[in-house]
Amino acid sequence: MQVSLQALKAFESAARRGSFKLAAEELSLTPTAVSHHISNLESRLNVNLFHRQTRQIILTETGRILAKATTEGFRKIDNALAEVKTAGSVVRVTTTSSFAAMLLIPALQEFSQAYPNIAVEVATGEAVDNQPYIIPIRYGDATSVAPGDIISHELFDVFGARGMKPPCWSAEPVTLFTTEWKNAALPAPPLAAWLAANGLDGANIVLKKFDQELFGIQQAMTENSLVFCSTTLTKRLLNANLLQQFGTSPVKSDLCYYVPDKPSFDSRNTHTFLNWIAGLLHG
Amino acid sequence: MQVSLQALKAFESAARRGSFKLAAEELSLTPTAVSHHISNLESRLNVNLFHRQTRQIILTETGRILAKATTEGFRKIDNALAEVKTAGSVVRVTTTSSFAAMLLIPALQEFSQAYPNIAVEVATGEAVDNQPYIIPIRYGDATSVAPGDIISHELFDVFGARGMKPPCWSAEPVTLFTTEWKNAALPAPPLAAWLAANGLDGANIVLKKFDQELFGIQQAMTENSLVFCSTTLTKRLLNANLLQQFGTSPVKSDLCYYVPDKPSFDSRNTHTFLNWIAGLLHG
DNA sequence: CACTATAGATGACTAAAACTCATCTGTTAA
DNA sequence: TTAACAGATGAGTTTTAGTCATCTATAGTG
Incomplete structure (x- = not known):
């Protein structure tokens, strides 16, 4: 009964962009995939993360807490990845x-x-x-x-x-x-x-x-x-x-x-x- | 050419525990899976993350940087998840x-x-x-x-x-x-x-x-x-x-x-x- | 007031990972 | 010298993630 990291990633993006559609674009997925991920997440955690209105999703209080943490956590990881990727492709020298x-x-x-x-x-x-x-x-x-x-x-x-x-x-x-x-x-x-x-x-x-x-x-x-x-x-x-x-x-x-x-x-x-x-x- | 979050998770655990075997236990996987994840990560990032010695792995400098960030990032996310899971299973009231x-x-x-x-x-x-x-x-x-x-x-x-x-x-x-x-x-x-x-x-x-x-x-x-x-x-x-x-x-x-x-x-x-x-x- | 366009939900199916098993290597400790 | 161990490697399988087709509800539009 573990949550998947992909689902969290999808949630983070959807929370940040305020839309499943935009999150899907950001992650190169279909909106369907994002929707699946988030409903999966919600049922595993047994909480609602978004209030669904037509053509608009709004974070719940719980969602906001999770969004903040995931955004910060993934950003930290992404920054390090970018740094390490750079280390993998360019060599810097002083002499x-x-x-x-x-x-x-x-x-x-x-x-x-x-x-x-x-x-x-x-x-x-x-x-x-x-x-x-x-x-x-x-x-x-x-x-x-x-x-x-x-x-x-x-x-x-x-x-x-x-x-x-x-x-x-x-x-x-x-x-x-x-x-x-x-x-x-x-x-x-x-x-x-x-x-x-x-x-x-x-x-x-x-x-x-x-x-x-x-x-x-x-x-x-x-x-x-x-x-x-x-x-x-x-x-x-x-x-x-x-x-x-x-x-x-x-x-x-x-x-x-x-x-x-x-x-x-x-x-x-x-x-x-x-x-x-x-x-x-x-x- | 994206790195996978599971691989990062495996790396984080291996870095923290100092062993693929222990990481595998922690994540309920086989050591093989951890090994695959990490070599995958290394080839995608084009860096070595561990120095392999027999029966001992040691983080490289690059690995240390990535380990620090992933540990912190995942901890942040995990804490929030625990909080949200709690919210999903227990209701707290004062009155x-x-x-x-x-x-x-x-x-x-x-x-x-x-x-x-x-x-x-x-x-x-x-x-x-x-x-x-x-x-x-x-x-x-x-x-x-x-x-x-x-x-x-x-x-x-x-x-x-x-x-x-x-x-x-x-x-x-x-x-x-x-x-x-x-x-x-x-x-x-x-x-x-x-x-x-x-x-x-x-x-x-x-x-x-x-x-x-x-x-x-x-x-x-x-x-x-x-x-x-x-x-x-x-x-x-x-x-x-x-x-x-x-x-x-x-x-x-x-x-x-x-x-x-x-x-x-x-x-x-x-x-x-x-x-x-x-x-x-x-x- | 109907009509269309849009965001998302749902379910069946498929592609792509993640994972395991069997096997192999190099080293350490007995 | 050998047994034991941590990890590497490659093939095969399972699980997950993703897509497509279809559906719902509603906000705009003429």
Whole structure:
């Protein structure tokens, strides 16, 4: 002797719209179905929910009480469903402007070809959208990040603009763009380690610093000079032959891309997306 | 591509109980049905709601959001349903202690024989239960009550204990119990009108006053004396031959029994009950 | 004042879910 | 190593929800 949820849904709609006909339209049913539902409900509950007048139904006192509760209850559920459905169809990401501009956004086209049903929205900047579901891809210190959250450890190397002739590391002064993060807590680019690994002393290197890797890379490209930066950001430019390398060896850094609390991003599309990102960074 | 409410119900239960098996028990289903519902839900929403481990399911972040909303939403609806179901099976009344004790409660047995499926609960006293659904049967001034709310207009007359010999209105002093309401706004019992209607001057009547009609009636019965009170309260005692009349004529009063906002008490059982009460008072 | 149009009620029938059963998987605990 | 257990999966069945045809009552309309 349980009431059916469909019947309650029909009742809620009829109560809200004030008509079985309109409720039927709203629910894509026939008015007959709504009528059946409501009389079923009334006989199961043993109360009248509507006063029937010709071409007009009016909620009874009891009906009003039930209508209020069902409207509120279903609204709560519907809102959550809408939220969850969104989570199922769009992936939202925030990340640094360098990563977004140089890798993520350019590569997104490939993602949508591979997964046409998943929309991706990218936001950059400090807009601390603590909305649920938004995935923050951060650039940080690998030694202070949970290992499971890390997507990739960063390698650093020197790159030069297309067509440059290889730099002469021991003669005249060489200009090298590098990055000095605004956020002092971030590990600095491992330039000393790179010099050591490549057997250089760096005595004739003139450093010029930007606060975002992106700017240094762009500057190097337009000024036909060199930049010391992470290998992931330059991957696409190398492939496109807009940057070149000079046989130097990359060095590991303490920097990494990571997603805080990564295992909690567990919806299907989020998972797909994060796997794809990992491939993008490692492949 | 709509999600089904049954599936949501199954999910809500599984989320709350932390197990498909327990949810199945709660909903009187097989675990298979719950499993089907949830995988259906997951594929329609395109999200994972549970992490499946062996013999253990754990809500995903998304699942937690949906679980919270569905639990709250369904609880709201269920509470209202319980309330409405109650309204369908039990009728609650408050009224004066005199009316309850002398007419309503004694007659209730007949009501439950006629309508075995309707339970009636009677409360008396000032406990201003403004709960929904409680029917207040009040005793008041007919001239200041909406006509549609009135159940019956009261007639007043003099009654005596069983076996008394008829009083002699003109000789020795006659003791007459009557009522003086605590609430001064109530019309007084129409004693003057009754005396006039019965051609008496009342010169030798000694009045004794109680603040409830019930007390005067009881006193008259135990002391073998007379009481001036409403005819409805004495109806049963007359039938049972515990009280008698002496050929006097009853007079109308401004007092009535009424239910504030009576037309709003429109559930089936309430209606049945109020009709029965009306019959009780008029018949 | 009849006539038509309209909202809903009713009952028989059908389509579509919801549910179960039998079987299978992976893991835990004995 | 095996029994036991929670859940997954697929096919088949039952129940429910929905439709169609028909009917009622009445509010507008000419």
